[in-house]
């Protein structure tokens with residue numbers, strides 16, 4: 001329970017009536033949480049703040065005992081504070097003990113949306129480690145064919161000196177005398193009782209005699225690591241690969257977070273991609289285009305032969321089957337070859353004469369007649 005309940009309107013935050021039953025509250029919360037979840041709104045601080053408020057509101061209203069307490073506080077706030085109502089700041093006692101944002105996100109990611117009751121009560125105890133982000137540069141070929149490579153990550157790892165418990169090796173870890181190891185202390189304020197994190201141990205429930213010299217008691221240290229990553233074929237620039245459990249270590253026995261590797265794919269001097277197809281612009285001479293030819297076409301797996309039929313116009317595209325990007329499922333895409341007819345920048349005198357002759361005898365149609 002919490003003093004700043006006085007200025008918070010959990011019913012309004014959850015968009016439900018004061019007499020809403022649990023099913024209605026849960027449904028409304030689920031809708032809002034999905035809409036406002038940080039995963040769905042990256043770098044949106046307003047959504048993050050609202051998600052936090054909605055989660056706090058739900059953690060109270062979904063618990064019948066806490067909801068009853070809240071209703072009592074609310075009745076007192078409306079009647080006893082000059083009718084100032086909620087959200088006007090008049091009842092702000094600045095009390096602590098709010099549900100921490102990290103706890104909620106951790107609960108979400110650990111249990112999924114179905115585990116709605118997972119974070120109503122427990123505020124301490126095992127917590128999932130943070131997700132860690134890293135960027136990885138790939139060549140065009142690596143992205144198309146897949147690769148096993150390494151990504152450099154600078155993140156928290158479990159302290160090697162203390163093994164993560166924060167105590168200098170060989171020294172004692174005691175149960176906190178302030179809270180008896182529970183991490184929270186209750187205090188009575190007239191009619192109400194308040195639960196707050198224990199100040200002596202900071203909510204951990206333990207007292208460390210000598211903090212670890214390696215991590216100053218934090219249990220983790222910053223370290224540069226190199227992590228092997230298997231890139232599946234067909235990834236695209238901007239894709240993110242999630243490596244489960246390779247993020248920051250969990251707290252108090254919680255599971256580790258994930259490593260999110262964002263891929264940056266370099267351009268290729270010849271090829272571009274259109275979905276799972278590779279696209280190539282291929283120069284051909286004007287005699288190859290006019291007379292037909294068999295030409296060698298590069299692919300990412302060595303050259304193949306392509307037959308250019310006589311009378312091929314510049315800009316025509318040929319499809320070479322299965323020489324594109326390997327799909328996750330099914331075979332590879334195709335290679336699309338668009339020919340571009342080249343013209344010699346300079347002609348020898350006799351060649352020019354031959355072409356003039358050709359023009360005068362055969363080039364009778366106007367090429368712009370039907371365009």
Ligand SMILES: [Zn+2]
Pocket residue numbers: 159160161162163164166167212213214215216217218219220
């Ligand atoms: Zn340590």
Ligand SMILES: [Zn+2]
Pocket residue numbers: 176177178179180181182183184198199200201202203204205206
């Ligand atoms: Zn304590």
